[in-house]
Amino acid sequence: MPSITVRHLPEETHRALRARAALAGRSTEAEVRAILESVARPQDRVKLGSLLAEIGQQAGGFDLEIKRDKSVEEPISFE
Template identity: 50%
Template sequence: MAAVTVRNLSDLTHEALKRRAARHGRSTEAEIRQILEDAIRPAEGMGTALARIGQRLGGSGLKLPRRTTKVSPAEFE
């Protein structure tokens, strides 16, 4: 795992981080990790984002019939 050092952090910011960590019941270091993870992780996955966009645009209107036949596995011979 990588390690990061943050220099010249103001006392005010450091104290605010400690208070925030205490509110969430974790160490200051764990709180900083969570803040960084939240900042770079997408809020939703690609499939969810595409479905949301499709719904907002009215969807495709495509009605697919329910499959009534058994699906056979692929043959590779």
């Protein structure tokens, strides 16, 4: 798993992180991880599939007349 080192963090910020972690009942490292996760990947973010589905609905939708090919292919011969 990747790791990050933060240099030159002000002492006041470090104290605030420790206090926040203590209130949440977890380590400072776990608190920083939770903060980064909530900022980088918010719960209410729009995911690509949802965005594409919405664009399709706004365009009136579309039907592709593609039928699945269920025929069995011949195995490859390496001889």
